[in-house]
Amino acid sequence: MRKGPKLLLLAAVLATLAAKAQGPTELHVALYAANPEAPAPPPNWEVYQILRDKLGINLKFTMLPTGADGDNRLGALAAANDLPDLFEVRSLALFDRLLQQGQLAPVNKLFPQMPRRTQVRYSDPRRNRLVSVRDQIYGLQERVTLSRQYAIWVRKDWLDRLGLQPPSTLEEFFQVAKAFTERDPDGNGRNDTYGFGGVIDYDTAGILPGLGLGNHFQWVYGAYGVAGTWNYDPRAFAANLRDPNFRRATEFIRRLVEAKVIDPDWATLRRADLRTRWQQGRYGMFFESVGGLQAGLQNFYANNPNAELIMLAPPKGPEGKSSMGTYSSAGWLFVVSKRAMDSGKDAAIARFLEWAHSGEGYYLLGWGRKGQDYILVNNVPTVNTQVPISVRGSYTQMRWLAFNANPIEMRGRYPEITVAGRKFVMYQLMEKAQAQGNWINRTGDVAVKAAPNQADIERYVAENLVQFVLGQRPINDTTWRQFLDGLRNLRFEQYEAAAERTLREYGYLLPTPTR
């Protein structure tokens, strides 16, 4: 060990001893519930006692309501100058607002006080830049831990029954989907199956949704080389929807809809509904994450005991391109309120975060009660699924402060499981989904500030595309031009220009524009 880290460690130990001598520091941490269906940790949670005894911290933990309600609550707390000391932000618009209001503190001085955590999580300058203003870093920007876990899954038993091969191109995909819809692949004599199941979903773990039909159809746009919102082309930067290939991809989805190979309810279904339906065995192909698959396998095989699922590589488009979608390397974002920093809580926050990063804190926050919620098998934490998530989930509500996606953790979270006599090595499936998806890194999107009328822009694009693919509006030169012209009324050009400036400034495009 070099001298610097030794000194830092010594300083940290001395700070802990000094803090203990002064009495515990009150620390209010607010995070979005990691397990929404489970209650908050009980008042006698051992973590509270450990933090008091060992770190001199009197932790008050509150769970933020999920979704926009959580943002509203944080907004109200900010207005009342009552923000928690350390809290999670999931909306970048809210982050920007809090930053402008001066409610957030730079976190630079936390880094030397939590060297191990910083080295693993906050040492990427490009990621830190996403939450920086000049030299000050205003957020603890974690790296993404669970991105790129989505894939298209295919019923191999249906392929075999119909004498088909897994599709590798869009055209093959269409033909297979048609056969799954029309040729009674489950052999029940009823016309009750669909080729593909996907929904309009913009809130999918680790995928950047982009403007358009959400994440479940990005693979179509990927096959035409236009996945995501921006093209990141330094010589001809533009929104992808201006590319003629964007229209071609949209036409392909319309073709799927017109051929009735997609569940006709797809435009109004939610993700949970989609999950129910593939578990019921209605779809020959469907878009799902490895985690979602793991959660649904039990039901799926109870309903379809002879089924076999395989993962499909993203189908290739006419020019041989393929991608399952875009992703960002930026994950959870934790921030510190200015009030907390001003009142000298930085040392307590750093102590707490460093404790949560590894060892005792990591296991307690990430995995819960040893021997009850999990056990260690060959050093790999193994969840006790006999304890329902509504119970064990209480003890892991703060897990996002702890988890860091190291290989052992991933093996624990996505273990080898056996369902209906079949073995699934979930972490290998996760690795496969990440590797073969040709995922496109679009981390720069995170730096692009939302347009003042962002919601209007998103709604306009989504509504028009839905009308196009549902056949409510023809797709031809005139209607497509009308669609693109309509963007002008929303001042889309300004948004596009601002995005280009930001992406160049942050180094995601070449510095010199050529147009």
Place this chain on the structure above:
Amino acid sequence: MARKILSRSDRWFEWSVDAFLVLVLVITLVPMWYVVMVSLLPFGERPSLWLPPWKWSFEAYAQLVGQPSIWRALLNSVILTVGGVFISLSLTVLAAYPLSRRDLPGRGLIVGLILFTFLFNAGLIPTFLVVKDLGLLNTYWAILLNGAISVYNLLVLKTFFQSIPESLEEAARIDGASDFQVLWHVVLPLSKPALLTIGLFYGVANWNNFFEPILFLSDRNLMPLPVVLRDILTGLNVAEYVEGSAAQAAPAEALKMASVVLITLPMLLVYPWLQRHFTKGVLIGSVKE
């Protein structure tokens, strides 16, 4: 009682009215029926208007009721509803009665000020600041006291009180009754239909309250049923994050509809008991004589 003899055209008219009402009834009941049917949906079945009883599955209910947090949430909802009705009704009566007296000095100004708050809401942040500065955050009082008086209900009750003949009150006063005794012994016994109606309005509003608990409460143990049910359903969507969870025993549609049934049922059970007062109360309160 002698039966009234109707002409043929009268009978046709009555039948057509009956047929129309039956149609309205069916239109009203079909969505509710659908909700119940889907809540009983087993895996492998598709949602439909008719599910034979031998296929009914109560898994969705079992999964929801099996959540440890739901019973605590139910208790919270009951406390907020019962307490809310008591506080709101008491305060509304105490405000409506004096405002219904013509001899109250400055009555017009007071009603005008109250109406102002009806037309112009302070908004989320000022409300939050008031609740915070009163030290009510994270307590039931934040829900019970915030908006305890609904201006709409206050005006309905004020109008109802005005419809009570003043001679009754005068008779009580001649007997030596104070203002409070007049209210307690004369006005309130005559206002049962209106009180039950307004109480039901408050009860339903408190039972369904979703946003205020989210805004003012941070302790999950204080959250009422709608919030907890929403969180349970949200949990179905986070299978990417939570290993070994979201293994649904019932289809997502069934869980959603079962939560709708669970949240609606208590009010549906209470409603028939209050119905006859309810109709009378609303009608009387709506007409100024």
